[in-house]
Amino acid sequence: MNTANKNTPLLITIATSHYCEKVRWALDSLGVDYVEENHAPPFHRQYTSRYGGTSVPVLVVNDKAFTDSQDILHYLDTIAFDRQLYPQDPELRRQAETLEKLFDDKLGVATRNWAYYYAIQQPWTILAAWSKGISWMEKIKCAIAFPVATKIIKQKYNLTPDGKEVAVQDIREVFTVVNQRLNSGQQYLVGNNLSSADITFAALASFVIRPEYHPVYNSQLSKLPAEMVVVINELRETPAGELVMRMYREHRPK
Ligand SMILES: N[C@@H](CCC(=O)N[C@@H](CS)C(=O)NCC(=O)O)C(=O)O
Incomplete structure (x- = not known):
């Protein structure tokens, strides 16, 4: 509160x-x-x-x-006084904003649908996740509304095997864009400093990378369904996946 x-x-x-x-x-x-x-x-x-x-x-x-x-x-x-989220240079700023929009509109939606597809099959996991930090009164309301809320979410986010495949496809497409930007060994997505593009990519990809130092999610994969672990391990190996892990390690303040 x-x-x-x-x-x-x-x-x-x-x-x-x-x-x-x-x-x-x-x-x-x-x-x-x-x-x-x-x-x-x-x-x-x-x-x-x-x-x-x-x-x-x-x-x-x-x-x-x-x-x-x-x-x-x-x-x-x-x-902000001493740090910026967007580059000063207009062209770099345009690039950061364009990437941020792509991540917001495509990656964030896809990683959410992908993670929900599996979570919804384990109702206690999802109830525990939704209950994090909420008041006791809301926890009770959440438990009562849970069956209806999960039904609505299943329909709204198309949490079907086909919907999950579309989500994985979208995730891979965005990862390809990021991998291409990093193909000359760049440390950041735009320019030489952390920007909104890196923060947005790392935060919105965190469901499919499970980086260490995430303030909410654990990086352990042992309790996740095997099918999720295969995708996470595949994406962790890519330059984009490495960027997510490095951004969390080096730039996510405690
Ligand atoms: N474009 C929005 C997307 C935010 C969004 O989709 N939030 C989700 C949580 S992951 C949400 O609130 N979903 C519940 C709802 O829309 O009622 C943003 O960047 O803020």
Whole structure:
């Protein structure tokens, strides 16, 4: 629950959401103080709708609210002093924003659908994930609504074997784009510094890489279904997968 004073930015999240991890990482990397308020789907909507949003993350700062992760990063970049999320050079900035959009629109959707496809087959896992950080009252409501909520999510995200195959295909396509950008040994996706593109890629790919130092997910694969482990191991071996692991190791503040 929000206990900070009213000037402290409030980040409304579902704890396990990778779009929320993207914004959390940006806030942490800029050293911005904030309070995170976790909710479970579909109850998050009760809180996001107050600010005109449907999905999480939502960032509320004084009388302003930002309801999309890229808008949040743009805003944070305007208040940052010594570090930037976007390159100063206009052409590099354009490249970072274009990559971020591709990751938001294609990679984040695909990795979520892929991870949900397996998680939904283990109801206790998903209930535990949704319950992270939420109040006792919401935990009870979440348990009661769980059968209906999972049914809705199955339909909304097309959590079928075919839907999962489409998701894997989309993930591989985005990884190919990233592998091509890294083919001359670049350390970062754009220019010579960490940018929104690296943070977004690493956060949104974290379901399929399971890097060490992730604040929510464990990097151990032993409890995951064998089919997931095959894909994770394949992607970890790629330059893009190595980038995700290195970004978490070197740039994800505790
Ligand atoms: N384009 C949005 C996507 C955010 C998004 O899809 N969030 C998911 C969590 S992973 C969500 O809130 N899903 C529940 C819903 O849409 O009601 C962003 O970048 O902020």
